[in-house]
Every structure is written in structure tokens, then in C-alpha cells.
Amino acid sequence: MTVTDNPSSDVDATRAQSSLATAAARNLATTTKSVPQMQGISSRWLLKVLPWVQAAGGAYRVNRRLSYAVGDGRVTFTNTGSEIRVIPQELCELPLLRGFDDDAVLAALSLKFVQREYAPGDLIVESGQRADAVFLIAHGKVNKIGVGEFGDTTALGVLADGDHFGGDVLAGPQGEWGFTVKAVTPVTVLTLDWHSFEEMNGAAGGLREHIQHARARGENAKRDESGEAAIEMSSGHEGEVELPATFVDYELSPREYELSVAQTVLRVHSRVADLYNQPMDQVEQQLRLTIEALRERQEHELINNREFGLLHNADLSQRIHTRSGPPTPDDMDELLSTVWKEPSYFLAHPRAIAAFGRECSRVGIYPASTDLGGHQVPSWRGVPILPCNKIGVSATRTSSILLMRAGEQNQGVVGLHQTGLPDEYQPGLSVRFMGIDEKAVISYLVSAYYSAAVLVPDALGVLENVEIGREG
Amino acid sequence: MGTHVTVTDPGLDEVVAPSSLSTRAARNLASTTKSVPQMQGITPRWLLRALPWVEAGGGAYRVNRRLTYAVGDGRVSFTSTGTAVKVVPQELRELPVLREFADDGVLAALAERFQQREFAAGEVVVQAGRAADEVVLIAHGKVSATGVGQYGEETSLGVLADGDHFGDEVLTGTVDEWPFTVRAVTPVIVLVLPWREVRALNGQADALRAHIEAFVARSGKPSNRAGEASIELSSGHEGEVELPGTFVDYELSPREYELSVAQTVLRVHTRVADLYNKPMDQLQQQLRLTVEALRERQEHELLNNPDFGLLHNADLKQRLHTRTGPVTPDDMDNLISRRRKTAFFLAHPRTIAAFGRQLNQRGLYPTPVDYQGTKVNTWRGVPILPSNKIPISSHGTSSILAMRVGEQENGVIGLHQTGLPDEYEPGLSVRFTGIDEKAVMSYLVSTYYSAAVLVPDALGVLEHVEIDR
Numbered sequence: 001m002t003v004t005d006n007p008s009s010d011v012d013a014t015r016a017q018s019s020l021a022t023a024a025a026r027n028l029a030t031t032t033k034s035v036p037q038m039q040g041i042s043s044r045w046l047l048k049v050l051p052w053v054q055a056a057g058g059a060y061r062v063n064r065r066l067s068y069a070v071g072d073g074r075v076t077f078t079n080t081g082s083e084i085r086v087i088p089q090e091l092c093e094l095p096l097l098r099g100f101d102d103d104a105v106l107a108a109l110s111l112k113f114v115q116r117e118y119a120p121g122d123l124i125v126e127s128g129q130r131a132d133a134v135f136l137i138a139h140g141k142v143n144k145i146g147v148g149e150f151g152d153t154t155a156l157g158v159l160a161d162g163d164h165f166g167g168d169v170l171a172g173p174q175g176e177w178g179f180t181v182k183a184v185t186p187v188t189v190l191t192l193d194w195h196s197f198e199e200m201n202g203a204a205g206g207l208r209e210h211i212q213h214a215r216a217r218g219e220n221a222k223r224d225e226s227g228e229a230a231i232e233m234s235s236g237h238e239g240e241v242e243l244p245a246t247f248v249d250y251e252l253s254p255r256e257y258e259l260s261v262a263q264t265v266l267r268v269h270s271r272v273a274d275l276y277n278q279p280m281d282q283v284e285q286q287l288r289l290t291i292e293a294l295r296e297r298q299e300h301e302l303i304n305n306r307e308f309g310l311l312h313n314a315d316l317s318q319r320i321h322t323r324s325g326p327p328t329p330d331d332m333d334e335l336l337s338t339v340w341k342e343p344s345y346f347l348a349h350p351r352a353i354a355a356f357g358r359e360c361s362r363v364g365i366y367p368a369s370t371d372l373g374g375h376q377v378p379s380w381r382g383v384p385i386l387p388c389n390k391i392g393v394s395a396t397r398t399s400s401i402l403l404m405r406a407g408e409q410n411q412g413v414v415g416l417h418q419t420g421l422p423d424e425y426q427p428g429l430s431v432r433f434m435g436i437d438e439k440a441v442i443s444y445l446v447s448a449y450y451s452a453a454v455l456v457p458d459a460l461g462v463l464e465n466v467e468i469g470r471e472g
Numbered sequence: 473m474g475t476h477v478t479v480t481d482p483g484l485d486e487v488v489a490p491s492s493l494s495t496r497a498a499r500n501l502a503s504t505t506k507s508v509p510q511m512q513g514i515t516p517r518w519l520l521r522a523l524p525w526v527e528a529g530g531g532a533y534r535v536n537r538r539l540t541y542a543v544g545d546g547r548v549s550f551t552s553t554g555t556a557v558k559v560v561p562q563e564l565r566e567l568p569v570l571r572e573f574a575d576d577g578v579l580a581a582l583a584e585r586f587q588q589r590e591f592a593a594g595e596v597v598v599q600a601g602r603a604a605d606e607v608v609l610i611a612h613g614k615v616s617a618t619g620v621g622q623y624g625e626e627t628s629l630g631v632l633a634d635g636d637h638f639g640d641e642v643l644t645g646t647v648d649e650w651p652f653t654v655r656a657v658t659p660v661i662v663l664v665l666p667w668r669e670v671r672a673l674n675g676q677a678d679a680l681r682a683h684i685e686a687f688v689a690r691s692g693k694p695s696n697r698a699g700e701a702s703i704e705l706s707s708g709h710e711g712e713v714e715l716p717g718t719f720v721d722y723e724l725s726p727r728e729y730e731l732s733v734a735q736t737v738l739r740v741h742t743r744v745a746d747l748y749n750k751p752m753d754q755l756q757q758q759l760r761l762t763v764e765a766l767r768e769r770q771e772h773e774l775l776n777n778p779d780f781g782l783l784h785n786a787d788l789k790q791r792l793h794t795r796t797g798p799v800t801p802d803d804m805d806n807l808i809s810r811r812r813k814t815a816f817f818l819a820h821p822r823t824i825a826a827f828g829r830q831l832n833q834r835g836l837y838p839t840p841v842d843y844q845g846t847k848v849n850t851w852r853g854v855p856i857l858p859s860n861k862i863p864i865s866s867h868g869t870s871s872i873l874a875m876r877v878g879e880q881e882n883g884v885i886g887l888h889q890t891g892l893p894d895e896y897e898p899g900l901s902v903r904f905t906g907i908d909e910k911a912v913m914s915y916l917v918s919t920y921y922s923a924a925v926l927v928p929d930a931l932g933v934l935e936h937v938e939i940d941r
Contacts, residue, residue: 057502058495063509065761146940149867150613150658152797154940156868225860226512231765235734235773245737245914248761250509258495333828340821340858341516342846364835370847381828382840382847411510456512 036285041292044299045386049345050415051407060257060416062453066229066249073316074162077138084138086110086190094167096214105207108200113190118183127180132173133193136164140187145180158321169194171215257308257416259449262297266290266444294448300390302452310402315457325467327356332380338461339403342410346385347402349393353385355468397469403461412459416451509757514764517771518857522816523886524878533729533887535924539701539721547635550611557611559583559663567640573683581673586663591656600653605667609637613660619652631793633936642667644688729780729887731920734769738762738915766919772861774923782873787928797938799827804851807874810932813881817856818873820864824856826939868940874932883930887922
């Protein structure tokens with residue numbers, strides 16, 4: 001095939017031009033121009049599918065039934081080289097130490113922890129052995145294995161970084177371990193055995209009392225399965241039984257979500273705004289792209305903000321770990337059982353979705369895709385999986401998958417905004433003219449106000465430590 | 473994000489002294505938007521939504537059935553001291569032969585003669601073709617019975633577990649060969665009563681012999697496959713054959729389901745009810761949550777009540793065991809095959825996840841369906857509805873229910889009565905009971921309900937489902 005050479009070649013130079021060249025013609029014609037394109041625009045599914053609730057007054061208070069929190073948080077560690085220490089104040093995440101405020105005692109306690117390393121497959125504790133130590137998992141993943149009804153083994157769950165077990169040992173040795181704990185990956189744990197705890201318990205009188213107190217409190221409070229103060233009732237009785245009287249107690253200091261803000265000042269030189277407006281309005285294009293960027297940031301904050309972001313706001317009991325590493329169909333089923341009351345959407349990084357697709361293909365499953373607002377999206381067990389590139393991927397190629405129930409009516413996750421702002425441009429977003437400065441630059445203040453609230457803890461589940469780049 | 477657009481990070485300008493009113497101060501003037509009180513215990517309560525509710529006027533519902541010659545095939549209970557397991561003597565009446573046998577002394581003597589044996593998984597408990605000369609009670613564990621197929625291969629006859637028994641025909645004195653082989657699936661403890669022990673005893677107890685003879689005589693009555701008294705028919709005849717005369721006999725003392733009740737007294741201080749009503753009515757919110765809690769209890773009772781709860785009310789012949797442990801597609805097929813028109817399965821969410829794992833292992837993906845607006849998992853087109861009221865044992869085993877519903881279909885129905893005085897919701901009433909001298913108002917909140925299984929095969933239970941394997 002021959003391709004014509006460019007006009008500077010010898011052949012063309014010798015031949016006289018017989019008509020107007022395109023280069024010259026272009027001086028008279030108008031080029032068709034695209035509006036400025038922006039690569040950072042994503043589909044922003046979260047903003048589309050979250051039901052937005054009007055938060056008049058700038059704050060939204062989530063009233064809940066009074067619940068007796070069991071305080072089962074995760075513990076954080078510091079490390080110097082390979083030596084790992086638990087942060088003393090973090091020990092308050094152990095249920096029996098909750099609310100204990102003597103930092104000196106906690107610091108002394110944290111020094112008593114001994115670091116141990118285990119290889120994959122090692123037994124950390126064995127069912128039937130004496131339970132006489134507290135274990136904090138500093139790094140790695142372990143399997144909790146129990147004994148089944150007919151003497152076989154059953155998997156009770158996976159624990160990982162920051163989880164702990166055996167916390168009850170602080171109130172005295174508790175007999176035997178009811179489960180076996182086995183390392184899945186190389187694991188570093190910190191242990192505190194009962195003897196060294198007892199040695200210092202005498203020195204710190206407050207600690208012992210606190211533990212006895214916490215134990216008694218945990219046994220006395222009447223609560224239902226989800227930890228809420230019980231509504232007393234009687235059922236199935238016959239005859240003239242005395243009925244329990246009851247009332248529904250509320251949390252006294254409910255959480256308030258204040259609307260957060262994403263703002264910027266957009267500057268446009270008045271000469272640009274005045275003159276260069278054909279065929280596109282310069283200010284409008286500047287504004288359009290700025291708003292796109294603000295909305296991207298809004299979605300980023302809804303997921304990652306430390307106060308209200310969904311990744312941080314999920315209840316700890318609603319966070320599960322993958323069994324092996326990559327997101328398998330089994331893990332997704334497990335995640336579905338955490339938000340089993342009418343789940344609405346999965347939300348995952350596109351690469352996590354690809355990793356899940358690989359795992360499905362490996363076992364020979366092809367989940368049907370589902371129609372969501374005219375788009376075909378992948379789904380699992382009928383629940384759509386929406387891509388969201390704002391969910392972080394760590395340096396070690398792990399990510400998280402979110403599952404939520406959406407809506408205020410069914411006690412799910414809601415987005416908060418306020419409409420009816422002065423100079424509102426889009427719902428919950430205002431563009432206000434700030435003035436023109438002495439260099440003839442026009443400024444606009446562009447602000448978006450938003451937040452997100454999880455109405456009850458079981459509306460949101462997170463599958464953590466999803467490996468998206470697992471080889472083989 | 474585009475490189476030309478920079479958005480300020482919130483929280484960077486924290487050291488600057490404020491030059492205007494802060495949001496914290498401004499909030500003192502603004503009214504916060506408030507959610508109604510949230511309650512985590514509220515579940516979709518699929519059972520209450522999926523059951524058809526039948527009006528039980530008069531507070532009771534009588535289930536009339538055709539006369540059945542009950543075979544009395546119950547489960548036997550055991551007591552254990554250390555590793556020694558003993559059968560509770562009165563429980564021996566669950567064996568068809570000993571049904572309604574009155575003499576406790578003889579039963580105690582029989583119970584004494586049982587011998588305990590233990591088998592490891594895979595061991596043969598009884599071998600087909602050997603002399604069947606003992607009664608076997610399964611105290612703990614799971615066994616599978618296999619028969620001989622048409623061409624000599626093995627066919628699975630089913631799974632037996634805790635409390636089941638076989639070989640009780642031995643008591644009638646008809647010693648034969650075992651028609652099946654029984655193998656232990658898990659470690660098993662069985663109690664066996666050898667025939668010679670019975671014979672030694674039989675000589676002493678004439679009452680027992682008389683009872684057994686009466687049983688053998690009685691068992692000859694004509695009945696259909698389901699044990700109902702036959703309706704005599706004749707078909708395929710030619711010529712002037714004498715036609716059978718017949719009538720349909722009914723059970724003489726049919727079961728009556730009385731409506732059960734869940735009640736509580738809700739107290740609200742008049743000062744709270746009078747003053748703090750903007751923007752939400754305090755009383756209404758208290759009532760709403762109490763009613764939600766009562767409805768949750770109602771679902772719990774419909775499943776777990778020892779009298780009418782579906783888990784306890786299922787016929788013993790409709791209770792299946794998993795073949796191996798976890799719930800496999802095979803077990804679910806087995807469960808479906810026991811009735812026509814299965815409307816839905818009901819399982820704990822964790823059981824559903826366990827079933828999902830079994831499906832994934834086999835590379836199966838049943839199409840989810842839309843059930844009343846929610847996507848639910850299915851098996852063979854039958855939706856699997858979640859309910860956290862189905863208990864999970866401390867060993868991590870649970871149950872799966874399958875049912876046919878509706879009065880027209882002879883299925884499972886919910887019973888309630890509407891038109892109560894001061895009715896608040898169908899079948900639930902809120903009555904004002906007065907204000908006491910501390911100015912506390914009381915309301916009596918009651919809901920009345922029950923559930924009936926119209927014919928035994930309407931409800932099946934898959935038991936001992938291991939969910940954590």
C-alpha cells in the first residue's frame with residue numbers, strides 16, 4: 001500500500017498548485033471544538049444511588065434505642081524495627097478495660113505483653129488447653145476453629161490485625177479454650193499471661209476493681225440480641241399473669257452528623273469572561289469542570305472521611321476479613337450475611353470487581369448482570385456490584401468491598417445534604433459571586449455541603465483485606 | 473482528579489483565629505434535623521409477610537383431618553452421666569410397638585437392658601443380610617442407611633440422627649434379616665437392645681406380651697400411604713362386581729390451635745407525652761418501637777414456641793438430616809421433594825451463606841428472584857428467605873424450613889383475629905389502661921397469633937445443618 005507523502009516532498013514541490021490548499025482554507029473556516037474534557041470524571045455511583053435526606057439546620061441527629069455497647073474495638077500498635085508494642089490507651093478496647101483511665105497502669109500493663117511470631121499453620125492456642133493469656137494480633141491473619149456437633153472441626157471466623165481474643169482472662173483464668181486458633185499467614189501476636197497480669201494487679205488496686213465492676217455490669221444489663229436495652233414483654237402465657245411494664249429507652253447523647261463542606265474559589269479573568277464566549281461560555285465551562293471536581297471530592301469524602309466516611313463509620317462487628325485473600329464468592333456470601341436485611345448495593349474498586357470476576361471464573365460461576373437505572377452492572381445473588389474508584393487500594397494491593405442497605409425508611413445508609421441554599425446551582429451546591437478584584441479577576445465561591453449517616457450499625461458491612469493482585 | 477482544579481482540604485486552616493461566627497455557635501440557633509429513633513432489632517420478618525393469615529374467630533382454630541392410624545414414630549431422649557448414656561424409660565413409648573404401654577416398671581427394666589456401643593465415622597453399625605436381632609437407638613451422631621438397588625448396587629435410603637431408632641420390629645418377635653446397611657457418618661453412640669434380652673424379660677412381663685400382640689393385631693387395618701383410613705374404591709372392574717361401600721372417617725379429637733398472646737404494658741409519663749411532641753409524637757414513637765419488638769417476638773414464637781412453633785410442630789417424618797453435614801444442593805432437593813408446591817425456604821442468614829458456599833464449590837449459580845421487591849436467593853426457583861429467629865446451636869448447627877402455604881393448598885397458615893377492641897394493626901391492640909398516681913400513663917399492648925400446619929407434609933425441616941464447616 002502506498003501512502004501519499006507530505007507536501008514538502010520533491011514530487012509535490014515541482015508540480016504547480018491548481019486549487020486552494022486546506023491549510024489556507026482553514027483560515028476562513030471555523031473549527032468544530034469539543035467542550036474541555038476531563039479524565040477525572042467517574043460514574044460516581046455512590047452519589048447516584050444514595051438516597052439524599054434533607055438536613056435542615058446543618059445537622060442530622062440519629063436517634064437510636066439505648067444500647068449497651070460491648071466495646072469490642074481494635075487495638076493499635078507501634079513498632080520500632082521488628083519490635084512491636086501496643087499503645088497503652090488502646091488497651092481500653094478490651095471489653096473489660098473499657099473506660100479505665102489510669103494511663104500509668106495501662107502503660108505498665110502494655111509493657112507486660114510478650115511478642116511472639118508464628119508461621120502459617122502453627123497453632124496459637126489449642127482447644128481444651130488452659131485459657132490463661134490475652135492475645136492481641138499485631139499483624140497477620142488467623143483462623144478461629146471450633147468443634148462441631150459431631151466432633152469435627154468448624155471454622156468460626158477469621159481474625160486479623162488489631163483483633164484480640166481471650167480478653168476475659170483478665171478477670172481470672174477461664175478454664176479451657178473453647179476453640180483452636182491457627183495462623184493462616186505469618187502472624188505476630190502480643191500475649192499477656194495471667195501470671196504476669198496478676199503480679200501487677202496487686203500493685204494497681206483500681207484496675208482489679210474496674211474489671212470486677214465491668215464484669216458485673218456486663219452480666220446484669222438486660223439486652224436483646226443486638227445489644228439494645230430490652231423491651232420487656234411476656235408471651236405464650238395463660239391466665240392472669242402479671243405483665244411486665246416497659247418503656248423504650250433512647251440513647252442519651254445520640255450522634256449528630258454535621259454537614260461537611262467541599263469548597264473552592266473559582267477565578268476567571270473578566271477579559272476572558274467578557275470576550276471569548278463564542279461558541280462556549282467560558283465561565284460556564286470553568287464552572288462545569290470545577291463542579292465535576294467537587295463532586296468527585298464529595299464522593300471521595302463520603303467514603304474516606306474519618307468522621308462520617310463509610311469505610312471508617314462501619315461498625316467493627318460488621319467488618320469481616322477474606323478467608324484466604326482474594327475476594328471469593330464465599331467471602332461475598334459471608335458479607336451478604338452481615339447486611340442480610342434487604343441489602344441494596346455492593347461498592348467496590350473496579351480492580352476488586354475484576355479480582356472477584358477472576359474468582360468466579362475459577363470456580364465456574366457466571367453471575368448474571370442486573371439492570372440498574374438503564375445500565376447493566378455485575379451483580380452477586382441479585383445485589384448489584386457498583387464500581388467506585390474512591391475506595392482506597394493499599395500499597396500491598398489490598399482493598400475493601402462495601403455492602404449497604406440504602407434508605408431512611410428501612411434504617412439504612414442515607415446521604416445528607418441541604419437544598420434551598422442561597423445561589424443554589426445544583427441540589428446542595430451553591431455558586432456565589434464574590435466580587436472582582438483590582439486585577440479584574442472575577443471570583444466565585446463554589447461550595448457543596450454533604451455528609452452520610454448509617455442509621456443502624458447493621459446497614460453497612462465491609463469486607464476487608466481484599467487482595468486484588470493475587471498471583472495464580 | 474483534573475490537575476488544573478485544586479480543592480482545599482478541610483481542616484488545613486485550623487490555627488487561624490476565627491473572624492466570624494462559628495458553626496458550633498450558630499447551631500444553638502438552628503434546629504437539628506432529627507431521625508426517628510432507630511432500632512437495630514427490626515428485621516424484615518419474612519415469615520410474617522409470607523404466611524397467609526387466616527381469621528380465627530372465637531380465638532381457636534380446629535384442624536379437622538381424616539382419621540389416621542397414627543404410627544407413633546417419635547424421637548427418643550437420653551440422659552448421660554459422663555460417657556455413659558441411658559435412655560429415659562418413658563421415652564421408649566416413642567417406639568411404635570410400645571406406644572401407650574402403661575407399665576413403667578417394665579419399661580425401666582427394658583431401658584436397663586440396652587447396651588451402649590460406639591462407632592467411628594465410616595464404620596458399619598448393621599450389615600444387610602445379617603440377622604436383625606436387636607433394637608437400635610441412636611443416642612448421638614448421624615448414620616446413613618443404604619439398601620441394595622435393582623442391580624445390586626448401593627442406594628441411599630436416608631439419614632438418621634440423634635433420637636431416631638430402627639429395628640423396633642424385633643420386639644414383635646419377628647426376627648428377620650436386616651434389609652439395609654447402616655454406616656456411621658460421624659462418630660456415633662448407639663444403644664442396642666438384643667432380642668435375647670427382650671425374650672428373657674418377656675417371660676416375666678405378660679403385660680408386655682399382651683400389648684405387643686394387640687399391636688400386631690391392630691396394625692392390619694386398611695390405610696393409605698399417609699396412614700389415613702382407606703376410602704374403599706374399586707376400579708378397572710368389568711361386569712357386575714359388587715361395589716365397595718365407603719365413608720370418609722374423621723379424627724375424633726382433632727387438634728385445636730388456640731391463639732397465643734404476646735403482651736406488654738407500655739408506660740409513658742404524662743409530662744413527656746404532653747410537652748415533648750415537636751416534631752415527633754413521643755407516645756407514637758414509643759408505641760411504634762414497642763409494636764416492632766412485639767412483632768419480632770411474634771415471629772420468634774411462630775418458629776420456636778414448643779406448642780405451635782413451626783420448628784417443633786413439624787411432623788417427625790418431615791424432618792430430614794443433611795447427608796454429610798453442611799447443607800448441599802442434594803439436601804435441598806431432598807427437602808423440596810417431600811411436598812408439592814413448596815412456597816419458600818426459611819433459613820438463618822448464616823445458613824444461607826453456608827449454602828452459598830456449597831453452591832460455589834460446585835460452580836452453581838441459581839438465578840436470584842425478586843420476592844416482594846427484594847432480590848433473594850433461590851433454589852429450583854423456590855426463594856430462600858432469611859430469618860434470624862431460627863436458632864443456631866452452640867455447635868454451629870441450624871435448621872432450614874420448607875413449606876407450602878395457604879388454607880386452599882392444605883399448607884401452613886398463620887392464625888390471628890382482626891376486629892379486636894382498640895385495634896392498632898391487624899391482630900394487635902393498644903388499650904389505654906389508666907394513669908397512676910405518679911402521673912404515668914399505661915397502655916396494654918397485645919398481639920394474638922398462632923400458626924397451624926394443615927396436613928403434616930406441608931412443612932419440612934432439614935435439621936443438623938452445619939454452617940461453619
